[in-house]
Amino acid sequence: MxxxxxxxxxxxxxxxxxxxxxxxxxxxxxxxxxxxxxxxxxxxxxxxxxxxxxxxxxxxxxxxxxxxxxxKENVLVGMSIVYEDKDVIIINKEAGLLTIATEKEKKLTAHHQLMEHVRRANPANRIFVVHRLDKDTSGVMMFAKSEKVKRKLQDNWKQMVKERTYVALVEGNVQQQQGVMKTYLKESKTHMMYSSPDRNDGQLAITHYKKIQSNKNFSLLELQLETGRKNQIRVHMQDLGHSIVGDKKYGSKQNPIGRLGLHASVLSFEHPFNGRLMLFKADIPKSFFTKSK
Missing domain, CATH: 3.10.290.10 (RNA-binding S4 domain)
Structure with a gap:
């Protein structure tokens, strides 16, 4: 054995x-x-x-x-590679892993590990950040393998990205089966994002939500992003009156799962060079289901 x-x-x-x-x-x-x-x-x-x-x-x-x-060189910590070709790398990131380096942490990041991964084939290879997931959010995420691919994806993000689905475990029993949150997001001096109803005050943020299941304490929601603003889902869930479990920054009072209850479950996009429709999924964490049954 x-x-x-x-x-x-x-x-x-x-x-x-x-x-x-x-x-x-x-x-x-x-x-x-x-x-x-x-x-x-x-x-x-x-x-x-x-x-x-x-x-x-x-x-x-x-x-x-x-x-x-x-x-061993091939072991990735806190993440796994789901798909890789000459242009892009798709990963499934665990909650707890940073996307990019901070003042305190330089190496234990998705970006640094992928950079080391591609440099094994050729020391000149590099990795470029296309979008980010918060440290405590898990799920599917894309990186580019050249500046050209990164630019193409970022410049045409709305046209090329066909689906970005998240699931969130939120506090309380959400009564509505589905709905849309539409506000203008601003950042405070203390780096807190908040909603403004005024269209001239902040960046437009639109989140569609649908209830998967709920009990009296927690609800499991599926969320589709129409825009991708900083902390968008977290602010919108607080605005809805149902903060994401474990999200103290945006009003959560409890954390029975020991992590932030937010997971990027689906990413679908047109490939930047051959135009093929790509779709990647990351399984919803089991604890999200068990708490909202």
Missing amino acids: PEEKSLIFKVEEETELLKFLLKVMSNRSRNSVKSILTRGQVTVDEHMETKHNYPLHPGQMVTVLKNEEAK
């Missing part, structure tokens, strides 16, 4: 992630366990987690990618 690439542990009691790992990996030093966490080798249920004090609850599953596997 081939050796397992990952170690999987079940959480039996309330604890914090680092404490839990030190207990189940008692053969390793504290520093070794900390570096496994920092390198993004740990997944809790359906998302990558690097925080030492991340709270764990009974029944959760913690997966640790073994060191030898993590060091």
